[in-house]
Amino acid sequence: LPDVTPKRVEGVSYEAYRRLLTDRLPDERAMPINQVINVFESNPGASPEDAIPIINGPDGTVVVRKLVGTGMVTLIGLDLSDRRLMSTDFAPDAFWHRILAKRFDILTSDEKKDLKNSFISGSTQNIYTDAYIEPGIRMSATAAAGVLLGLVVFALYWILAGPGGFGLLKLKGLQRHSWLAFVAMVAVFAAISWLGSRAARPTSRQARHVTYLDHVYGQDVQRARVWATIMLPTYEDQRVALTPPDTLPDHPMALTPFAGPARTQSLSQFPDARAYVMDVRHPEEVVVPARSTSKTFQFDWIGVARARGWGMPTPDTDNPPRFEGNQLVGSLRHALPAPLTNIRIVVVQKQLEARWLDAARREKAISPMPFVASAYAIASNAGWAPGDTLNLADVLTGGARSATGNSVQFNLVGGVDSPSRVDSQSSAFHFSASFYSMLNQPDFRDNSFNSTHKRYHRRLTQALDLSKWFTQPCLIVIGEIDDQPSPVPIFAGSPSSTRELPTTGRTVVRWVYPLTPNPPVFSEINQ
Structure with missing residues (x-):
């Protein structure tokens, strides 16, 4: 839990939190009064990542967060179980989108009725943000x-x-x-x-992979998800694992057989329909029947990539990333095994104040949910070599900026135009999969015949969404390393002689640097 001490405050009026809890309740309707809330104060000696204020009220911090690995634990001091807050006049999206970083609309009954009675025309374009994964691991x-x-x-x-x-x-x-x-x-x-x-005929064991490698600066471990096709050129049972034989993992790891969505129907037809056992006590390994062909797996790994030569980006101790006014400055270096290419840099400045969200939401009776944060993205076509300095001020002022702020549109830098352009647009696919919850939902207001509604789907990357970082100031760097071994060791062979496989493929590096907190303040003055 966050390294904080809760302080009980009684007799609180939720009027100060009106715009945090709802954007639909008429101003003449009173908010609950005489409530009991908890505000949080950082304990002496607490590290910055153990007590991050997310939302402040007139009495202090009411939402606080602690970073844990690549995840986070959030404490809320408001009593959201009050039955008066469960009525239809209160908007769950007004509050929870600030905590969970979502953008979908929760319509009122009147809005649903208006939408049902309206005539919606145009075409729908289905875009699968993870469509590149299966082609990327084919042998x-x-x-x-x-x-x-x-x-x-x-x-x-x-x-x-x-x-x-x-x-x-x-x-x-x-x-x-x-x-x-x-x-x-x-x-x-x-x-x-x-x-x-x-x-x-293949004579050696090898693997082709697509890997997502995540690291939050200041945390001890990295997380990776790997999809890999493994060539098993033998006709005997083979052990596939994330650890050497007779070795227990230092952190929770798991693997599972994987079949891409396009091949789901043929999963049990060829080359081997026999069932095999997954030991729940050892999810990091499995013994599978081999028929001198390939098998595909999904691996979830936690460890220290630095020990394998994957030195993630680090800030310059004399010039760390920071805001000077509205400009982010600072410099970074990395010790990755190859240059980082197709770089996308995302800067989240702060959560938007309630008045900005109100203005964007009330432009029309029904409108797609706007961003909860002021943020922008930069695309850099230049490679970033190991040991080179990346000056953020130069990159962020010289690149093409995709702004959000008050806008309801978060344009993908090098966006996905067609779901069929998997190879040439794979970098945009990585980017859209990384911020899936921040993508625009279909604009259900637009009923023109020439309109095209883009509908985004994900089937494999549900646990890889970085959108939660849009609830606090941070810097996110996303880049790719092609035709290199995976940072995750994969072992395969007979159960008695398992060895690490040679691998090649693409690794998507995603690095997050939390910046100085700048939480929105809710009070009666700021309504």
Whole structure:
């Protein structure tokens, strides 16, 4: 829990918290009075990440947070179980979106009626923000080489053992030996096919991966999720694990067999329909039947990536990230194994005051929920090499800024235009999957015939949403490292001799730096 001491305050009127709890209750309607709340005070010696104020009221901090790994624990001092706060006049989204960082609308009965009676036209474009994951782990090159070899061998066999060979024999006047030549061609091409299949068949265990690696500065561990296709070139049971044999993990880890959404229907049909056991006491390993083909898995890992040569970004001790006015300044370095490319930098300045949200929400009777934070994003096409200094002031003033603030639109920098452009737009897919809860919901007000409603979906990245960081000031850096081993060690082999696999693929690095808290203050004066 946060390193704070709660202080009980009695006889509190919720009038000071009106805009925090609702944006629908008419001003002439009174708020509950004589309430009991708790405000939180940091304990002496508490570290900054153990007591972060999120929302303040006239009596002090009423929402406080502690960072734990890549997650957080939040304490709320208001009594939200009061039955008067459960009426339809109070808007759950007004309060909870500031805590959970969501954007969806919770419509009133009148708004639902208006929407039901309206005529909605236009088209809907479905965009899957995690559509790049399955193509990113396919081992298609090996299969393509085998198929190409088979086609070439068959074409040559058909020509030489068929009309081509017979025509050549006839030209030489040796057509009486056609059956002997045919048998010889069969023997030769049978040998070629056998040798070619042996040469094209994989002989070593290897893996192709897509990895998300997360780190919150100041925390001891990193978290990663890995999707990987593992080649198992044998016909015996194989142990796949996140740890060496007879080794217990230092942190909770888990793996599970994975089938991409496009292949779900064929999951139990080929190559092996046998069930296998997942030991709940050891979720970090599994023994699977192998048929000299590949298997796909999802791995959830917690550990210290730095120990494997993945030194996450760190601030310059003499020039740490900080706000000077409205400008973020400071410098960063990293010790990752390769340059960071396709960089996106997101700066969250603060939560918006209630009056800004009211103005945006009340532009029309029904409107998509606006942002709860003032934030912007920057795209940088330049690579960031290990050991180089990234000057935030230069990058943030020189890049193309995607602003939010009072706007209801959070434009994706290099946004997703079409769900079919998976390869060329994969960086935008990473970005949209990382901030899924901040994406625009379909605009249900727009009923023009030419309108296109973008509907975003996620199927694999539910636990990877960074939108919760929009509830407090922070700096987020997202970048990619391609064609490198995964920061997560993956082990495979027979149960008695499991070894670490060579891996290659893409790692999406996501680094969060909490900035000095700047919580919104709710009081009767600020209504």
